Amino acid sequence: QSVLTQPPSLSAAPGQRVTISCSGSSSNIGNHYVSWYQQLPGTAPKLLIYYNNNRPSGIPDRFSASKSGTSVTLGITGLQTGDEADYYCGVWDSSLTTYVFGAGTKVTV
């Protein structure tokens, strides 16, 4: 059971927007940088967001993220079938002294 809470699954139609929440505490999200990862079926995770809301080079601006207190949100606009994947939030937890991932959210388009 992860200390970060994500919805297990979400679905939306092509072209629509989906938001994925990740809720934690002051020992993780509240005081550390959050990252988001996309894992397409059968592939390794890929970094989508770092430093809470920054996109690596090559990540389209359809992907965005925000942070408020001990929660973060990943938004995906203009959904495409190629966005079908598992999405994970990740952050350092200073109480556990462990890097923690959310349990993941499966997005269906």
Place this chain on the structure above:
Amino acid sequence: EVQLVESGGGLALPGGSLRLSCAASEFTLSNYEMNWVRQAPGKGLEWVANIRSSGSTMYNTDSVKGRFTISRDDAKNLLFLQMDSLSAEDTALYYCNREGYGGTSDAFDLWGQGTMVTVSS
């Protein structure tokens, strides 16, 4: 091409050992914080261990409980994970990855393809 390639996975007996390797191309491992992350079949991601540029290490003590050791060979640009006293709960795809963006981001910007470890009698 900048990449990470893991090897060394396979079938191990309960109580046995395996040593995973991760080869880095086109960048120097020792300049970055490096990690091992695993994923049990059908499950989510679990951070296992970290080694800093300085050589200091950290572990997911709840999961590995002193059984795993992360290390690197700077001359060969290789990262290792020595896994001892394996149990069925260690069955997973093991990924090595790199922390990018200055080492303060806690963001893993480069991942290998993973190597599968199966612990079974």
